[in-house]
Amino acid sequence: MGQQYLPAPRSDFIGIENIIHLATGGEPPLLTCHRDAFEKFALDKAEGMSGYARHWELVEGVRNKIAGFFNLSIGDIALIGNASEGIVKVLSSINWQEGDNVVISELDYTSGRYALGNLKRLGVEVRLVPKTGWYIDTDDLKNACDDKTRVLYLSQVNATTGQFIDISNLSEHLKSSKVAFILDASHALGVVPVQGHLADFTVSSCYKFALGIHEGIFAWNQSRTRDFIPFGVGWSSATAGKKRDDFFLKPGAKRVEYGNAGHLGAYLLNESLDYLNNFGIQKISSHAREMCKKIIDGLKTNGLEVITPTASHEIAGNAAFAFNKPEYFVKRAAEDGILVWGDNNRVRISAHVFTTENDVDVFLGELPKYLS
Numbered sequence: 001m002g003q004q005y006l007p008a009p010r011s012d013f014i015g016i017e018n019i020i021h022l023a024t025g026g027e028p029p030l031l032t033c034h035r036d037a038f039e040k041f042a043l044d045k046a047e048g049m050s051g052y053a054r055h056w057e058l059v060e061g062v063r064n065k066i067a068g069f070f071n072l073s074i075g076d077i078a079l080i081g082n083a084s085e086g087i088v089k090v091l092s093s094i095n096w097q098e099g100d101n102v103v104i105s106e107l108d109y110t111s112g113r114y115a116l117g118n119l120k121r122l123g124v125e126v127r128l129v130p131k132t133g134w135y136i137d138t139d140d141l142k143n144a145c146d147d148k149t150r151v152l153y154l155s156q157v158n159a160t161t162g163q164f165i166d167i168s169n170l171s172e173h174l175k176s177s178k179v180a181f182i183l184d185a186s187h188a189l190g191v192v193p194v195q196g197h198l199a200d201f202t203v204s205s206c207y208k209f210a211l212g213i214h215e216g217i218f219a220w221n222q223s224r225t226r227d228f229i230p231f232g233v234g235w236s237s238a239t240a241g242k243k244r245d246d247f248f249l250k251p252g253a254k255r256v257e258y259g260n261a262g263h264l265g266a267y268l269l270n271e272s273l274d275y276l277n278n279f280g281i282q283k284i285s286s287h288a289r290e291m292c293k294k295i296i297d298g299l300k301t302n303g304l305e306v307i308t309p310t311a312s313h314e315i316a317g318n319a320a321f322a323f324n325k326p327e328y329f330v331k332r333a334a335e336d337g338i339l340v341w342g343d344n345n346r347v348r349i350s351a352h353v354f355t356t357e358n359d360v361d362v363f364l365g366e367l368p369k370y371l372s
């Protein structure tokens with residue numbers, strides 16, 4: 001542990017010594033140091049009130065580390081159940097009017113499409129922006145917005161194609177509007193820099209390149225958006241008011257932590273973030289991009305329809321190709337001890353800190369036999 005060079009040794013991870021793991025976009029392995037983190041959590045938990053206080057101290061430290069990854073401040077960060085509920089927390093804060101609209105690419109993630117689609121019953125128009133081939137063009141999203149647009153949702157890295165989207169221009173365009181820009185960093189956190197400072201809200205799952213477990217992160221960029229009152233509230237998100245049913249919302253993002261944050265998940269994520277910080281996000285993104293580029297080239301050589309952009313600055317940790325029997329492909333590869341991810345008519349191959357050139361070569365060498 002603590003070594004600075006990539007690729008990282010497989011022995012830093014649990015359960016991948018004898019396999020080629022190219023499925024981090026779906027489920028990465030956990031770190032061996034997570035075993036100690038669990039032990040630490042269990043020992044603190046056994047200590048009653050003082051141990052519980054230590055849980056919260058650790059959560060605070062994790063918020064701080066996440067803020068670094070998101071380019072935001074510690075007070076902007078909350079730990080929640082999952083990314084999907086984070087999207088709904090933002091939507092719950094808006095006083096919807098008939099005729100309002102929301103914008104999302106038709107190629108973007110299911111939770112965003114469903115959460116926005118759910119607003120139709122309030123008379124909100126959902127503007128599903130058509131994709132251009134497999135590519136999301138931020139100009140198309142920009143052009144879909146008008147003075148009735150209240151929310152725009154976009155994944156920093158697209159879950160289907162792996163496209164990394166630089167949101168700088170879009171962010172600038174939306175800055176002075178009343179659009180709440182929700183960035184989903186689920187496939188970005190832990191592998192490329194997250195542009196959380198350029199969105200109003202950022203949500204992320206923790207269980208992909210962040211190397212945590214199934215929990216979520218919510219960020220409220222208070223330097224960009226001042227007013228945010230989620231519809232929900234609970235003991236943890238507010239302090240007592242004058243009467244028993246009065247309360248004051250906590251300042252900052254803690255107002256979306258209605259109850260306990262996931263303490264065990266925080267102990268694990270704490271280790272994951274330290275581990276990733278040992279390398280630094282720039283080094284990680286260069287390595288992942290280099291590996292993905294090699295995968296993309298190999299897929300192309302095999303005549304496959306690659307749906308990931310080829311330019312390095314438009315990729316992150318995933319490379320994907322269209323394929324009509326993805327589950328079959330995944331199963332065949334797994335029989336050889338090679339893990340990839342496949343659904344929705346495409347196969348996704350991921351590269352992360354532990355991915356080696358040899359892993360990629362072996363995968364590409366075996367690939368033709370999984371196609372037929």
Ligand SMILES: Cc1ncc(COP(=O)(O)O)c(C=O)c1O
Nearest residue numbers: 082083084109155159184186205
């Ligand atoms: C972009 C994106 N957002 C959210 C999720 C789901 O995360 P969660 O289960 O934390 O809601 C995924 C899962 O693949 C995803 O790709």
